[in-house]
Amino acid sequence: MTDHYPLRDGIVHCEDVPLPLIAREVGTPVFVYSTAAMQDRARELTAALSPLDNPLIAYAVKANPNAAVLTTLAAEGLGADVVSGGEYRRARAAGVAAEKIVFSGVGKTAAEMAVALEGGLCQFNLESVPEAEMLSEVAQSMGRVAPVAFRVNPDVEAGSHAKISTGAAHNKFGIPIGDAPAACARVRELPGLKLRGLAVHIGSQLTSLSPLERAFEKVGAMIARLRTEGHDIATADLGGGLGLQYDPSAPTPPTPAAYGAMVARVTRGWNVRPIFEPGRLIVGDAGVLLTEVIRVKPGATCPFVILDAAMNDLMRPSLYDAWHGIDAVAPNGQQIVADVVGPVCETGDTFAVARKMDQVGPGDLTIIRTAGAYAATMGSTYNSRPLTPEVLVNGSDWAVVRERQDVEAFLRDESIPNWLARAS
Numbered sequence: 001m002t003d004h005y006p007l008r009d010g011i012v013h014c015e016d017v018p019l020p021l022i023a024r025e026v027g028t029p030v031f032v033y034s035t036a037a038m039q040d041r042a043r044e045l046t047a048a049l050s051p052l053d054n055p056l057i058a059y060a061v062k063a064n065p066n067a068a069v070l071t072t073l074a075a076e077g078l079g080a081d082v083v084s085g086g087e088y089r090r091a092r093a094a095g096v097a098a099e100k101i102v103f104s105g106v107g108k109t110a111a112e113m114a115v116a117l118e119g120g121l122c123q124f125n126l127e128s129v130p131e132a133e134m135l136s137e138v139a140q141s142m143g144r145v146a147p148v149a150f151r152v153n154p155d156v157e158a159g160s161h162a163k164i165s166t167g168a169a170h171n172k173f174g175i176p177i178g179d180a181p182a183a184c185a186r187v188r189e190l191p192g193l194k195l196r197g198l199a200v201h202i203g204s205q206l207t208s209l210s211p212l213e214r215a216f217e218k219v220g221a222m223i224a225r226l227r228t229e230g231h232d233i234a235t236a237d238l239g240g241g242l243g244l245q246y247d248p249s250a251p252t253p254p255t256p257a258a259y260g261a262m263v264a265r266v267t268r269g270w271n272v273r274p275i276f277e278p279g280r281l282i283v284g285d286a287g288v289l290l291t292e293v294i295r296v297k298p299g300a301t302c303p304f305v306i307l308d309a310a311m312n313d314l315m316r317p318s319l320y321d322a323w324h325g326i327d328a329v330a331p332n333g334q335q336i337v338a339d340v341v342g343p344v345c346e347t348g349d350t351f352a353v354a355r356k357m358d359q360v361g362p363g364d365l366t367i368i369r370t371a372g373a374y375a376a377t378m379g380s381t382y383n384s385r386p387l388t389p390e391v392l393v394n395g396s397d398w399a400v401v402r403e404r405q406d407v408e409a410f411l412r413d414e415s416i417p418n419w420l421a422r423a424s
């Protein structure tokens with residue numbers, strides 16, 4: 001696959017744009033996204049799934065909800081998997097057709113259900129019978145019929161990090177798969193609901209197909225059983241979860257083609273419309289966090305490279321112990337071993353420990369790679385650091401697609417209650 005961050009004339013570019021240009025014009029830290037990288041992934045997955053019967057690829061908006069990113073993916077024909085009223089709103093604003101939207105999530109509120117029923121959607125993926133009962137009431141009060149699927153928990157260990165594994169019996173997600181017949185029977189009794197199928201999503205950053213295959217086999221068996229009980233099963237939502245290669249020395253994760261072939265084999269004869277919810281796979285590789293070295297501080301075992309990006313900009317290393325590639329934008333050919341950290345007052349604000357990397361010094365630009373997914377969107381303002389801007393590149397064009405937050409916004413959005421104002 002094409003490298004959309006090529007080294008040209010000794011400088012890393014995003015497509016045809018030299019990264020120092022973006023750093024100069026926008027400042028650092030800044031997220032940079034390659035349009036071509038996202039398009040390549042969307043097309044690769046679309047091609048891999050095309051032998052299936054009319055698949056719906058509903059991009060998991062939570063991975064990167066930026067309006068320009070969503071608009072890019074909507075133009076590629078992708079739908080949206082949303083987990084909140086806010087994501088529903090974003091998907092619609094980006095031009096995703098209502099009938100391509102799947103509403104997932106374990107805690108949908110009545111207000112969020114109403115928003116999606118009003119605007120329309122493909123289906124709600126329900127995660128419990130009480131949720132079905134709430135949706136039934138909301139749908140009835142609006143005079144609508146809500147298309148629903150049950151998310152089942154297949155009790156399969158995803159083999160991924162505990163905080164992003166969702167398909168084991170002790171996880172909060174879905175109903176135990178053995179409870180599906182009773183849950184579907186209950187849906188049949190509830191007015192305002194129309195059962196469409198089953199859904200499953202066992203976790204994220206999966207680097208092996210076998211837990212997925214085991215989960216899908218259980219779903220297939222349950223679809224057959226539900227049909228014998230008279231249910232009309234039209235869709236099977238097989239979730240997302242396909243992992244990326246963050247660390248070049250780690251084993252290569254399965255390709256979309258291998259995934260598509262597995263799905264085709266396992267779902268043969270199911271006679272359903274398959275739905276997919278990829279997030280990370282589509283956008284993860286497309287982004288980098290462009291940052292400048294503030295200074296290099298001597299350490300007990302190795303130096304600390306202190307970046308102007310921190311855990312509030314990119315939380316994955318501190319949250320999931322995630323490994324991200326870190327490279328100089330203008331590598332000088334020398335290497336160092338360093339701890340790479342941010343300025344936030346937490347020991348967890350560490351991007352890499354004892355990392356063999358390009359030699360960098362104060363003022364040098366570096367990139368933290370594979371920062372297109374679960375990155376900008378998890379940003380916070382911890383330590384009163386403004387939210388990081390985002391730039392979208394398309395060939396030699398580029399644009400700021402989220403402005404750098406103004407620190408004055410902190411003061412503007414907060415207020416001093418009367419009793420304190422009086423005292424001063």
Ligand SMILES: *Cc1c(COP(=O)(O)O)cnc(C)c1O
Nearest residue numbers: 060104204240241277278279280
């Ligand atoms: C997060 C999530 C996804 C996307 O997962 P990726 O690993 O990014 O593909 C899909 N479906 C559901 C229900 C999710 O919660």
